[in-house]
Amino acid sequence: MAPTAEEEEAAGIGCGRGAVAVEALLGLVADVSALPDNRGPFRRMCCDLARRVKLLAPLFDELGDDADSLGPAEIRGLETLCAALLEAKDVLRFVNEGSKLYQVLRPQKFEQVFRKVTESIEKALGEICLDKLNVSVEVKEQIELVHSQLCRAKESTDSLDLQLNRDLNWAISENHCDPTILKRILEKLQLKNKNDIMRESVALHEMVISGAEDPDVSVEEMSSLLKKLKDFVISENSTSASIEKKTSFAKHRSPVIPDDFRCPISLELMKDPVIVSTGQTYERSYIQKWLDSGHKTCPKTQQTLSHATLTPNFVLKSLIAQWCDANGIELPKKQGSCQESKPGNSSDCNRAGINVLLQRLANGNQEEQRAAAGELRLLAKRNADNRICIAEAGAIPILVQLLSSPDPRTQEHAVTALLNLSINEDNKGLIVKAKAIPKIVEALESESMEARENAAAALFSLSVVDQNKVLIGEAGAIPALINLLCHGSPRGKKDAATAIFNLCIFKGNKVIAVKAGIVVYLIRMLVDPSGGMVDEALAILAILASSQEGKTAITHSNPIPLMVKLMKTGSARVRENAAALLFSLCGGDEQQLRAAVESGAEEALKDLMETGTERAKRKASSLLGLIRQTADSSNGGCAET
Structure with missing residues (x-):
């Protein structure tokens, strides 16, 4: 009798997928175990999640000896669990490396992230029938215990630190903050010294530049607060310098080296x-x-x-x-450290190691190039000193060449490494000098969506320099960014929108964007808010409306009823941006102003005057003034011309 389709599938799965899944799971547990202990505001949640992931290791160890005998259902369950653990690793790494200030200012957002990944692991474990696995009773009991812990954890929430919340709000709002409050904030966030403050500053900067997050907290407020904390730490260090010298020997005495x-x-x-x-x-x-x-x-x-x-x-x-x-120990001086770095740089930069990677990047086979580019990508992300050393070692021209690599993964690593290097202001010039812009634009059409996302983010980073806006526009970036804006991943769309907005500060790029048909796509995003791009679409439309070409194209799309609707039903930020765009369209255009009145704008504007943000109130007041002037003129109440 011939085997059934299900039997053939089972045979095929058992010949390798099981072993691959188990190996991947063991690797993920090892990766989570290697992550440093979290010292930030979500320390307990990070520890709990990491501990539960590590407790799954005995299951994967025992399955490794018998992976080829796993059935299709069990393998699918393990693959689902693999995806959930990969998500957990990414969350733990992101929280470890991210801005503590942003995390503590938006605790509900990050609690939701932890709850989601906990639910994913719990659900994946629930789909695996332990009785069908060839594992010991002790392991089954341990996995059942972990599963029950995850069930409880996904329903529980952390109680907010109300004192910390009050301290942060006070420190942000006051120009001269009580040192006691600043000290409490530093202790709660585990920002103990200038190095910690510097790492926090870099994390905040990278979050903004990379576009990995869409911060709903004012970046200016976070930067201002960080400066207050930095000034306080410097002041404290200077007053306690003599005490530190006297106690340094006792302070550094022989902690046990792991x-x-x-x-x-x-x-x-x-x-x-x-x-x-x-x-x-x-x-x-x-x-x-x-x-x-x-x-x-x-x-x-x-x-x-x-x-x-x-x-x-x-x-x-x-x-x-x-x-x-x-542990308060002076970092060991490393051989081959970067001797040419600027004074004050940490010794974390290893020039010899970077040179080894560059040799593989330039002369290695495809696998060696891919691995070396990936390592440089991580190094460039890690700290400011690495970005200087990598650039000084001559990596940028080689990475630019790899943007044309036939291997999508190598191309992805190269463009992301250039993005990370571009955070350094001097490196921006070196990247442009290496003729990277046309190749980064080409990467916007890559097979890898991550490469496309990071290419858009790199163009945004480079466009911070005004003259680069012209070069990027001339290289054909805007049509490619519009394509990513329309057809990319959620993050890709956000990256594209950020880059387009910044590029359109230059008038010539506004014209290019309008001719490429961007207005039609932006209006569609406003009509269908499910894509989560309403804020971005409004912001780009507002900057396009500052040019005559942009204003004409927008008015041809009959946007007034839509703006009025958004002012009535949108979030505070959407209502503010809709009012700003409406003001741009109606200024000096009586036809658009009459359309606004006919669409019920007055009622929405009056409501905005009472409940809107400060900027929204200003725009609403100005628009109502225009409407009154037009009405007076129509009634003959305004004699002057």
């Missing part, structure tokens, strides 16, 4: 950890001496080394740096 941070050869804290072909990590100088002595084996495992290449372990290096900072 075993993973010690070199297996010297047993000392590693300064420049590198990975050998067996996957073991050693201090560079000691393993190099071992190899120079003629040894061809791994000292720890005694396995034969397939090659003698030493790969920098940047992740472990970062963890060591964080551990040193947390």
Whole structure:
């Protein structure tokens, strides 16, 4: 008898997908375990989520021995769980690396993120029938316990820190804030020193530049508060400098160094950890001496080394740096550190390691190029010093060339590395000088949606410099950005909208955008708010309306009834932007003003005068003034011309 379709599917699945799924799950648990402990406002939620992910490891360990015998339903369940754990890893990394100020100012938003990922893991675990898996009773009991914890966790909420909330609101609103309040905020956010403040500043800057978040908190307010905190920390440090000197010896006395941070050869804290072909990590100088002595084996495992290449372990290096900072230990001076960096730079930049990556980037095969570009992408994201060192090492021209790589993943890494490097103001000039703009525009048509998203974000970053707005417009970026705005992912649409808005500050780009037909697409976004792009569409329309070409194109779309509707039904921000656009359209145009009156604008404007934002009230007042002047003129009440 011939096998059924289901039997054939089961046979096919059992021949590899099970092992792949289990291996991926083990890798995700390892990635979560390697993340540093969170010290921010969501410390408890991060710890709970990470702990529950780690508790799943015994299940995957036991399944690894019998992965090929898993049935189709079990494999599908594990693949669903894999997607949920990948989401959990991304959330933990994002919260670890993101702006603490933004997180604490929007706690409900981040609680919702944690609740969503908890629900995803709980649901995925619920779809896996443990009785059909060949695992021990102890493991089943542990997984059932984790599942019950997740069920409770998705229903519970963290109580808000009301004192911290009051302190933040006070610190934001007052020009001269009580030092006691600033000190409490610093303690709650675990911002202990200038380095912590600098990391927070970089995280806030990267959030704005990359467009990874759409901050519904004023960036200006967060920056102002961060400056107050920085000034306070500097003041405190200067007054306590002498005390710190006297107590430095006691303060730095012998905390226990984690075993993973010690070199297996010297047993000392590693300064420049590198990975050998067996996957073991050693201090560079000691393993190099071992190899120079003629040894061809791994000292720890005694396995034969397939090659003698030493790969920098940047992740472990970062963890060591964080551990040193947390324990008040001076960071170890690294061999090969960037000697040409500006004074005051941290020693986190490893020039020798970067040079190794650049050699692979320039001369390696496709896989080596992809891996090296990915590593540079992460390094450039990590801190400001790395961005300087990578650029000084000559990476930018090579990354620009890789924007034309036939491998979509390599192209994605290259454009994202350039985006991260562009955060540094000097690097913006180097990127433009390397003729990157046309190639970044080409990346807007990449197979990889992430490459397209980050290409748009890179163009926005470069367009901060006014002369670059002209170059980007001339390179044909605007039609490609409009295409991403219409057909991209949710994040891609946001990135495209941000770039288009900034580019259209230059008048010539307004004309290009209008000729490319952007107005029609923007009006559609206003008609269908389900896409979540109403704010962005209104903002772009408002800046286009400041030119005659833009105003003419918008009025041809009969936008007045739609603006009035948005002023009546939209959010506070939408109502404000709709009023601003309506004012631009009606100013000096009696026909549009009459259309506004006929559409019921007066009622909406009067309501806006009472309940709108300050800017909305100003626009509403001005519009009502125009309407009254037109009415007086029509009734003969205005004799003057």
